[in-house]
Amino acid sequence: MVSQPVPALGLPSWYILQEVLSRVDADPTSAAVVVRAHDERIKDPRRAAVAIKCIPRSCVARGAKYIEREVLHHRRLWHRHVVMFRELLLTDSHLCIVMDYIGGGTLHQLVLEKRRLSEGLARWFFQQLILAVDYCHQKGVMNRDVKLENIVVDDRQKHHPVVYVCDFGLSKHVNNSDPTTLLGTGKYMAPEVIYQGAKGLRYDGKKADIYSCGVCLAVMLFGYYPEVLVGGQPVTSDNDARQTGMRVKALVGAGEACLQVVLPQQRDADGE
Ligand SMILES: Nc1ncnc2c1ncn2[C@@H]1O[C@H](COP(=O)(O)OP(=O)(O)O)[C@@H](O)[C@H]1O
Numbered sequence: 538m539v540s541q542p543v544p545a546l547g548l549p550s551w552y553i554l555q556e557v558l559s560r561v562d563a564d565p566t567s568a569a570v571v572v573r574a575h576d577e578r579i580k581d582p583r584r585a586a587v588a589i590k591c592i593p594r595s596c597v598a599r600g601a602k603y604i605e606r607e608v609l610h611h612r613r614l615w616h617r618h619v620v621m622f623r624e625l626l627l628t629d630s631h632l633c634i635v636m637d638y639i640g641g642g643t644l645h646q647l648v649l650e651k652r653r654l655s656e657g658l659a660r661w662f663f664q665q666l667i668l669a670v671d672y673c674h675q676k677g678v679m680n681r682d683v684k685l686e687n688i689v690v691d692d693r694q695k696h697h698p699v700v701y702v703c704d705f706g707l708s709k710h711v712n713n714s715d716p717t718t719l720l721g722t723g724k725y726m727a728p729e730v731i732y733q734g735a736k737g738l739r740y741d742g743k744k745a746d747i748y749s750c751g752v753c754l755a756v757m758l759f760g761y762y763p764e765v766l767v768g769g770q771p772v773t774s775d776n777d778a779r780q781t782g783m784r785v786k787a788l789v790g791a792g793e794a795c796l797q798v799v800l801p802q803q804r805d806a807d808g809e
C-alpha cells in the first residue's frame with residue numbers, strides 16, 4: 538500500500554498512515570509532506586479517510602506567518618467545494634493539518650491525463666471553482682494560489698465529479714494589510730500581481746484570484762497556459778514568482794511597459 542516511505546510524523550496512534558500523497562522535495566522552502574491516513578475512531582470507511590499536511594516544526598518558524606494564516610483561514614471555511622478542515626495537531630516533530638481525503642487526484646493530473654477537457658466538463662468544474670472562490674471572498678479570504686494543482690477531484694459519481702479547493706498556504710484576509718507581495722504560481726499570476734508585486738505596490742487579491750480561475754478554465758479547455766507578455770516577451774514561462782518579478786523589473790527598467798495576455802495558439806497565429 539505504501540508507495541513512498543512515510544516519514545516519522547509522531548501522529549496519534551488512531552491515525553493509520555496509508556501513503557504519501559505529495560512531497561515537496563524540489564522546493565527547499567517547503568518540506569511539507571501530505572499523507573493519506575485512516576482514522577480508526579471512525580467506523581464509516583469513507584469518512585475515515587483523511588489527508589494530513591505535515592509541516593516540520595523546523596520550517597514552522599520560517600513560514601510562521603503563512604502557516605498561521607493557512608490554519609486560521611482554512612478552519613473557518615465550510616463549503617461544498619472547499620476541502621473540510623478537521624483538526625490541527627502538534628506532534629514532537631510536525632505541525633499537522635488534518636482534512637477530509639478526496640480520492641480522485643488533482644484537476645491538474647486529470648488535464649494531463651486527458652490533454653484537455655470537454656467544454657461541458659470544464660464548465661462544470663469552473664462553476665464549482667467559482668462557487669468556492671466566491672464563498673472564500675465573502676468570508677474575506679483571498680486564496681492567492683488558485684491553480685489546478687490545488688483543486689482535488691472526487692470522481693466517485695462518474696458523471697458528476699465534485700471538485701474541492703485544498704490549499705490555503707498563501708491566503709490572506711482582507712483585514713490583514715493589502716497584498717503587495719509578488720507571490721503565487723507564475724503561470725497563474727494576474728498581470729497586476731506580476732507588475733505591481735514586482736514593484737511592491739498594492740493589488741486586489743480578490744481580482745487576482747478571479748484571473749487565476751480564468752487561467753484554470755483556459756488550461757482545462759486548451760491544455761495550455763496563457764502567457765503574460767511584457768513588450769512582446771513572455772514573463773510567466775516558469776513557476777518561480779521571484780524570477781518572473783526580476784524579469785518584469787528588467788523589462789520595465791528597459792522601457793518595455795506594454796503588458797498583454799495571450800494564449801499560445803494566439804501567439805502562433807500572430808506569427809510570433
Ligand atoms: N484533502 C486532500 N485530499 C487529497 N489529496 C490532497 C488533499 N490535500 C492535498 N492533497 C494532495 O497534496 C498535494 C499538496 O497539497 P497542498 O495543500 O497543495 O500542499 P502544498 O502547500 O505543498 O502545495 C495536492 O496537490 C494534492 O495532490
Ligand SMILES: [Mg+2]
Nearest residue numbers: 686687704706
Ligand atoms: Mg499546493
